[in-house]
Amino acid sequence: xxxxxxxxxxxxxxxxxxxxxxxxxxxxxxxxxxxxxxxxxxxxxxxxxxxxxxxxxxxxxxxxxxxxxxxxxxxxxxxxxxxxxxxxxxxxxxxxxxxxxxxxxxxxxxxxxxxxxxxxxxxxxxxxxxxxxxxxxxxxxxxxxxxxxxxxxxxxxxxxxxxxxxxxxxxxxxxxxxxxxxxxxxxxxxxxxxxxxxxxxxxxxxxxxxxxxxxxx
Amino acid sequence: xxxxxxxxxxxxxxxxxxxxxxxxxxxxxxxxxxxxxxxxxxxxxxxxxxxxxxxxxxxxxxxxxxxxxxxxxxxxxxxxxxxxxxxxxxxxxxxxxxxxxxxxxxxxxxxxxxxxxxxxxxxxxxxxxxxxxxxxxxxxxxxxxxxxxxxxxxxxxxxxxxxxxxxxxxxxxxxxxxxxxxxxxxxxxxxxxxxxxxxxxxxxxxxxxxxxxxxxxxxxxxxxxxxxxxxxxxxxxxxxxxxxxxxxxxxxxxxxxxxxxxxxxxxxxxxxxxxxxxxxxxxxxxxxxxxxxxxxxxxxxxxxxxxxxxxxxxxxxxxxxxxxxxxxxxxxxxxxxxxxxxxxxxxxxxxxxxxxxxxxxxxxxxxxxxxxxxxxxxxxxxxxxxxxxxxxxxxxxxxxxxxxxxxxxxxxxxxxxxxxxxxxxxxxxxxxxxxxxxxxxxxxxxxxxxxxxxxxxxxxxxxxxxxxxxxxxxxxxxxxxxxxxxxxxxxxxxxxxxxxxxxxxxxxxxxxxxxxxxxxxxxxxxxxxxxxxxxxxxxxxxxxxxxxxxxxxxxxxxxxxxxx
Numbered sequence: 001x002x003x004x005x006x007x008x009x010x011x012x013x014x015x016x017x018x019x020x021x022x023x024x025x026x027x028x029x030x031x032x033x034x035x036x037x038x039x040x041x042x043x044x045x046x047x048x049x050x051x052x053x054x055x056x057x058x059x060x061x062x063x064x065x066x067x068x069x070x071x072x073x074x075x076x077x078x079x080x081x082x083x084x085x086x087x088x089x090x091x092x093x094x095x096x097x098x099x100x101x102x103x104x105x106x107x108x109x110x111x112x113x114x115x116x117x118x119x120x121x122x123x124x125x126x127x128x129x130x131x132x133x134x135x136x137x138x139x140x141x142x143x144x145x146x147x148x149x150x151x152x153x154x155x156x157x158x159x160x161x162x163x164x165x166x167x168x169x170x171x172x173x174x175x176x177x178x179x180x181x182x183x184x185x186x187x188x189x190x191x192x193x194x195x196x197x198x199x200x201x202x203x204x205x206x207x208x209x210x211x212x213x214x215x216x217x
Numbered sequence: 218x219x220x221x222x223x224x225x226x227x228x229x230x231x232x233x234x235x236x237x238x239x240x241x242x243x244x245x246x247x248x249x250x251x252x253x254x255x256x257x258x259x260x261x262x263x264x265x266x267x268x269x270x271x272x273x274x275x276x277x278x279x280x281x282x283x284x285x286x287x288x289x290x291x292x293x294x295x296x297x298x299x300x301x302x303x304x305x306x307x308x309x310x311x312x313x314x315x316x317x318x319x320x321x322x323x324x325x326x327x328x329x330x331x332x333x334x335x336x337x338x339x340x341x342x343x344x345x346x347x348x349x350x351x352x353x354x355x356x357x358x359x360x361x362x363x364x365x366x367x368x369x370x371x372x373x374x375x376x377x378x379x380x381x382x383x384x385x386x387x388x389x390x391x392x393x394x395x396x397x398x399x400x401x402x403x404x405x406x407x408x409x410x411x412x413x414x415x416x417x418x419x420x421x422x423x424x425x426x427x428x429x430x431x432x433x434x435x436x437x438x439x440x441x442x443x444x445x446x447x448x449x450x451x452x453x454x455x456x457x458x459x460x461x462x463x464x465x466x467x468x469x470x471x472x473x474x475x476x477x478x479x480x481x482x483x484x485x486x487x488x489x490x491x492x493x494x495x496x497x498x499x500x501x502x503x504x505x506x507x508x509x510x511x512x513x514x515x516x517x518x519x520x521x522x523x524x525x526x527x528x529x530x531x532x533x534x535x536x537x538x539x540x541x542x543x544x545x546x547x548x549x550x551x552x553x554x555x556x557x558x559x560x561x562x563x564x565x566x567x568x569x570x571x572x573x574x575x576x577x578x579x580x581x582x583x584x585x586x587x588x589x590x591x592x593x594x595x596x597x598x599x600x601x602x603x604x605x606x607x608x609x610x611x612x613x614x615x616x617x618x619x620x621x622x623x624x625x626x627x628x629x630x631x632x633x634x635x636x637x638x639x640x641x642x643x644x645x646x647x648x649x650x651x652x653x654x655x656x657x658x659x660x661x662x663x664x665x666x667x668x669x670x671x672x673x674x675x676x677x678x679x680x681x682x683x684x685x686x687x688x689x690x691x692x693x694x695x696x697x698x699x700x701x702x703x704x705x706x707x708x709x710x711x712x713x714x715x716x717x718x719x720x721x722x723x724x725x726x727x728x729x730x731x732x733x734x735x736x737x738x739x740x741x742x743x744x745x746x747x748x749x750x751x752x753x754x755x756x757x758x759x760x761x762x763x764x765x766x767x768x769x770x771x772x773x774x775x776x777x778x779x780x781x
Contacts, residue, residue: 016272016298016596016597016598016600016601016613016614016615017596017597017598017613017614017615017639018596018597018598018599019596020591020594020596020613020639020640020641020642021614021639021640022590022591022594022640022641022642022644022645023586023590023640023644023645023648025583025586025590026581028581029581029583029586030583032583032584034577034580034581034582034583035582035583035584037577037581038577038578038579038582040577041574041577041578042515042578045519045574057522057525066529068532069532069533069536069554071532071533071534071535071536071551071554072532072536072537073535073536073537093700093703093704096703096704097447097448097703099444099448099449099450099451099452100451130451130540131537131540132450132451132454132537132540132542133536133537133542133550134447134448134451134542137550137683138703140689140690140696140699140700142686146536179536180536182686
């Protein structure tokens with residue numbers, strides 16, 4: 001754990017400086033001359049902002065929004081099965097993994113025999129939530145994902161507790177508003193692509209049975 | 218190979234200073250178990266002796282082991298800048314009499330740390346001039362970090378017990394003003410964060426002042442004890458929230474050392490780059506707010522433009538801008554986005570012109586120089602004694618930087634230097650941060666030129682990192698690991714470790730103790746701005762009220778980290 005004193009720029013066994021060497025002003029600085037260079041900077045920015053209006057750095061927020069990545073951790077979404085029921089199986093992993101303890105689930109027996117449980121109540125307290133994405137990491141069913149919607153406003157604390165119905169609604173929004181979702185390694189994305197292509201081939205073959213006959217003959 | 222013990226130890230009675238060795242001893246740094254009777258003498262020797270020269274007191278904190286005979290433990294982390302050596306002193310204390318001598322005569326930094334240990338554990342420091350609660354309210358009862366303290370307990374905090382500052386300063390014959398006590402804060406536009414500065418002013422000059430903190434105490438250390446190791450990461454975001462990525466790295470490194478795992482090169486590479494970007498962000502905020510407080514608003518916008526762009530980069534990796542939670546124990550939360558290098562390179566082109574613009578506006582500007590040069594100056598010797606680390610220490614002429622002194626991640630593979638200035642005042646703190654931004658940019662550039670290392674972004678160990686989602690859906694083992702990791706947490710072997718990184722405002726340390734269960738036994742944060750802010754009354758004595766405001770930004774006191 002010893003260090004070369006030179007790396008610390010300290011000479012050998014040294015004493016720390018007990019004196020101060022404050023900066024001294026030059027004559028030009030005393031005469032406020034460098035302020036002219038500073039003025040040039042602000043003037044340059046002023047005119048650039050006027051004439052390159054399209055390149056301006058500010059945005060007019062509610063109308064105009066920043067483009068967020070597809071990993072943005074915003075309002076949660078409970079995904080659904082094709083029949084519209086939630087994919088959630090009430091396993092409580094998200095509630096366990098939540099560092100803010102903001103997820104409240106009450107499980108019930110599912111009417112579907114293939115599925116054991118479903119959430120009767122699924123609530124997220126948006127004021128407690130820290131939007132860390134741990135629930136998404138924990139979910140083994142891809143039942144909870146996040147959207148890139150970050151403006152949530154409430155009139156009361158009660159409203160901030162968002163229930164199942166509201167969490168399932170955002171899934172109807174367009175796919176480009178989806179946020180933080182489970183991550184797939186690139187390789188598996190390729191496999192998924194190959195699988196999809198294989199399905200496409202099967203579908204294509206089914207669509208055109210005469211072509212196979214032609215090949216057989 | 219344990220380092221040699223200093224010769225002066227022979228003078229102490231046998232058994233009063235016992236270096237911990239062998240099985241069960243901490244492996245991260247030298248640890249001595251010290252009897253409290255000899256503590257003050259030992260500290261004097263450690264500080265003064267040429268052999269050891271432990272000139273920097275990093276922190277003091279308490280530990281509570283209810284099952285032990287001597288229940289409490291006061292832990293001291295010392296650092297020797299000339300020797301680059303670390304030492305941990307442990308002072309066991311009985312529950313019936315948790316008293317030990319104060320080490321303020323040796324290190325002034327001990328002042329607030331001892332108050333914190335008193336507040337949280339009820340350790341009584343003999344000889345402390347002002348031993349009262351620091352993070353909790355005066356009417357608070359009990360000591361919150363003791364293991365038997367019920368965290369769900371609520372107290373009614375009345376005002377009759379509230380601390381009333383009594384500021385005294387010798388009268389001066391020539392003053393023509395009446396003395397007046399004024400409050401800056403807790404809620405004041407010029408205090409960045411909620412803390413209260415009570416100042417006794419003589420006209421415009423501050424003759425004495427006291428600070429009250431604790432308005433933003435969030436029990437982070439107590440909460441960590443009831444959550445799994447992985448769940449602590451979002452808490453660390455909220456320490457120094459200007460550079461939350463560095464906090465993530467610091468915490469994860471400490472736990473990784475405890476686990477004895479190695480992070481894949483891809484994650485290390487990304488951590489180094491993003492730490493440097495976060496450092497730039499933090500410096501930009503510190504300088505920007507210093508300048509705004511001095512009336513220079515324009516720079517703030519130039520600075521915030523580059524901050525905004527860096528936020529965008531972080532968001533593309535992890536999905537959040539401020540509280541990133543981007544690290545996981547063993548790596549990162551997700552792979553780097555495909556355009557990561559391209560975006561980073563674009564940032565390297567965007568940032569320097571903005572920094573140069575600010576330099577042109579400010580560096581030689583007499584209006585700022587008059588406000589900043591010689592204001593709140595502290596020399597190197599004093600700064601070390603007060604426990605300074607980071608840019609504030611380097612601006613006082615001591616070139617201590619954990620990235621250089623104890624290189625971690627990739628800092629020893631790139632070429633860069635530690636800028637050091639000798640003024641120790643508001644101006645040099647500003648200037649030093651500007652120089653460090655340039656160094657950070659150079660580090661990033663070198664790393665980007667090296668190219669992204671191939672490989673996984675998180676360790677391939679199902680006992681530490683969650684398996685990939687598709688494996689979790691398709692393989693039974695991965696599914697079991699996934700459940701076990703979330704339900705039980707990472708099983709960290711029993712032990713203790715002090716992991717540190719060079720945070721944006723000094724050495725950020727995480728002292729993690731594990732008892733082998735899935736939850737931390739204790740996570741102790743060494744907040745860099747805590748000792749720095751404790752010296753504030755000395756810094757501003759004799760300066761005007763307006764200088765208080767100018768100083769505060771440059772110290773980069775972040776309430777989230779100060780009070781945890």
